[in-house]
Amino acid sequence: MSNTTTAKARTPLHEDWAVVALGFLIIFISFFYLVPAPAYGWKDGASLRDTVLTGANLAAILVQFVFVFAVGLLGAWLTGKSLNAFVKVFPVIAVLTILALVIAGNSGIKGLGLEAVIFSLSIGLLVSNTLDLPEWFRSALTAEMFVKIGLVLLGTSVIFTDILKAGSLGLIQALLVVVSVWYFAFWVCRKFKLDDELTMMLSSAVSICGVSAAIATAGAIKGDNKKLSYIISLVLITAIPMMIFMPYIARYFDFPEAVTGAWLGGSIDTTGAVVASGTLVGETALKISTIVKFSQNVLLGLAAFAISVYWTYTNKGKTQDAVKQPTLTVIWERFPKFVLGFLAASLLFTLLSPTVTEAGTVRAGWLPDDQLKSLSASLKSVQLLWFVLAFTSIGLETKFSDLFNAESRKPLYAFLIAQLFNIIVTLIIAFLLFSNT
Template sequence: MHAPAQRIHPFDLSQLLSGARSVLPGLLLTAALAAFAGTVHTIRLFSGLSPLIIAIVLGMAFHNLIGTPVRAKAGVGFSMRRILRFAIILIGLQLTAQQVAQVGLTGLVLIAVVLGATFVFTKWLGRRLGVESKLAELIAAGTSICGASAVIATNTVTDAPDEDVAYAVACVTVFGGIAMLVYPLFPALLHLTPHQYGLWAGSSIHEIAQVVGAAFQDGKEAGEFATITKLSRIAMLAPLVIGLGLIKHYGKAAKHRRPVPLPWFVLGFVALVGLNSVVTIPAADKQAVAAFTAFLLSMALAGMGLETDFAKLRAKGLKPLLLGFAAFLFVAGFSLMLIELTA
């Protein structure tokens, strides 16, 4: 007589709880660092730094001075991957098709040309300088689109080591910070209109917080147009990441090809942009979602810091930093030239 067949439940609660317990210590650690980063950001001395940047610095300091506990590793990895992707999807609620339309066709073409030229230039110069291809690609993405968020989103298809991600984030942070301080000197020097200056800041400065910090110093009109321009630039993250995934797939020899690394979370980002374009979401709710999104991104960056070893960063030398500086000069100069010619 046969024993009754064991029923297999598609939803195994015990396995789910076990998985939750394994990631909880790391999640609590990254959440604590993200919360502390938000607190530090409120201090006047550090208010010019994005909480994302503060979070990765805190994570690196914790890991290299104290050490990341072994039992936190699973949760740290969960923050770096799953939470990051969910946060990028939520960024879609900060952008509408109507905002993109305000930039105009000429502005959108200019942003796309600057993005593409900066990405190609950075990759080319990276090869000439001998910078590792994956690291150069991350610096290219961070410089051409939207700083740290672009770096970590692009790495879903680049698949670079965590130290490369941290180095690329450091590059865009340093040079984006310099841009935030230096750009406000140019409207008067170059006789830029608020529209021109806003377009320049939005199309070339790395982080959105840095764009806001630089552009509003020239007035409300420049600041608002720079913000819209920057959000339109962020929207181009989706085609870039999908395009890179396709290139990496079809660029390999047939026998070495893996499935196309289609980043489904990017499609979620696009879907929420569409939803935000047709459904009116109360301003208070959007602000709450934006704050929650920033917190989740800070958790992801804190996780990145907790996986970053300073010794490995030092081993990469100064060439990637030089590449980040050259990319910064290129995106600033090339975008300004196009604006002077067209805007």
């Protein structure tokens, strides 16, 4: 009887609603207290001691991790997960994540365009595949919650007015590339007879914006984290040679710089690799590549909604409500609520930011410019931390024996074929749209 009473008193909140609440809790707290943004950049042993390992910076790292730990613990409570397990597991994730951030902060690593997420994922995979982690440890990992909180906070850096600044060409290219590449990837996956979850995640990752699109799609369809980890690994690994060789290919064939930028931004799947490759070409290429990649990121919310609708109407028989005739209620239940949090955060920070009027004057936002910059910098640092924590968790819950076997060859082939198509069709569209700019 007491157990029934306890269950009624504490009904777990749906994870999507919980992450929206937690994301806006972080934003709300940031209006009154800016969580410090630690420095991780270093060049050699001396600079490591003088920057990352100073007392003030170590204190900032500790404060930021305690803050994230408290939010994560609240999230575990809201969603009905074991608080005891979370308290035991999070320190392990935190230590591995700090190691990944320090490695990625090296100037040589930065010069290669490698991001912290690839190191956190790699470290997690190394630990997971060399140590026999207990099942309770793996089950306590909350990668999906970490990622979704990060996605809500990502909305604070996507200002609606920036979409207009990106220009019509960037948006047109993004739309053409996303639609054409997504359908081609979907067709290829069907030819290889991949399952529905892999097909949706792979198609979105190749066509929209890589890791974020794969994560958003996995959330929308309640996808398997092991399959998500495999897709993320493919995205991160293939981005490295693309980032290095595509600028040299463009230079060898003497592509116009604007075309090169549009090509890089439309086909490379990670934002960090896009920026790194654009820098290798020049200022114009960097600007155009960033605009195009931003335009693709903007389509993430719309894509997640479309995928949710498609999944509801076609994914029959896997859940009790799926066998019923789909209704708007079912669509709403399946719709990823964290996307609404992302859009709401974007709208809020659009109102907070200054805007340029038609007359060319700057209209002040709801917050002074200096305060807004400090707020955005703090939130961006916290957002990055959530993502890196998520990839550490994904690595820890993934075993190579489950991924790299005979059954994994077909997804690999499908991904590479779709990515090659992406490179070719994006180049054609870039020439059509940007050759005269």
